[in-house]
Amino acid sequence: MSVDNTSVRLIPTYHSDIAEMLFVGTDYWSQRDRTDLSEMIARLNEEGIHVTHDSLLQRLEAFVPERVLGAGPDWKERLIAEWLGLERPRIRKVLIDHFHGGGAEARVREQQRLLLALVDIGVNIEGLDRLRMALLAPCDWRYRLIRYAVKGREKGVRFVFDGSPTMVRRVDETMRQAGFAEAEIREFLGCAR
Structure with missing residues (x-):
């Protein structure tokens, strides 16, 4: 008897006006960043935290998207490294460019x-x-x-x-x-x- 180790995991899609405005592209990375930032904003809203540039930047430091946290063991380490090394810094830069320094x-x-x-x-x-x-x-x-x-x-x-x-x-x-x-x-x- 063979065992099927594949499974389908549904991850909700999040949308927010701020993320739509900041990541307008249709390429893979823009879509992913838009969804990740929207998820983080949804979490802030659920907790009753007012969304400001400060609350966004502060939350970003501890936030990890659900798609990363729920990844299977074969992918999780790689996705966390990508999130910490590439994706989170990119989102941080866009937020800082948008909100700070009068950008x-x-x-x-x-x-x-x-x-x-x-x-x-x-x-x-x-x-x-x-x-x-x-x-x-x-x-x-x-x-x-x-x-x-x-x-x-x-x-x-x-x-x-x-x-x-x-x-x-x-x-x-x-x-x-x-x-x-x-x-x-x-x-x-x-x-x-």
């Missing part, structure tokens, strides 16, 4: 300055609130804004302005002041209007 706040202020400047010079941004939400993710927000200029219509975002030389010059100057590269500005000007 997130400075990025949002910079984005808002640009969007307000574009509106002030006469650019109508349809779906402005949707665009603002899309730019919150910790990513290259300039690249993302250009992508929304190129393909944002299907998501309800559109930049509309007259194509007069004066307006084109104003948009060019505004975007240049916000740190956009010349090629990005050309792409924006070619898609918007």
Whole structure:
């Protein structure tokens, strides 16, 4: 008689707005980090602990995801080493970059300055609130804004302005002041209007 040593273990999937915002990718590591951080946030919520950058960083030091704790003996040691050596430090870095040193706040202020400047010079941004939400993710927000200029219509975002030389010059100057590269500005000007 043979014994089947395989078993299926179901692990709940967790979701949180913070994790969705911080780990936006569809790659394996982004998905795993998003789920692990969401699980940790769920644990904080279950314990009635208010989620702040301090509580997240403090809990992260002692937290080990359920997928690691419940792993079989053949995998557990390796998964713990990966969690401690790779995954937890990566999540810590993203949290620190987002919350400390003005990373997130400075990025949002910079984005808002640009969007307000574009509106002030006469650019109508349809779906402005949707665009603002899309730019919150910790990513290259300039690249993302250009992508929304190129393909944002299907998501309800559109930049509309007259194509007069004066307006084109104003948009060019505004975007240049916000740190956009010349090629990005050309792409924006070619898609918007």
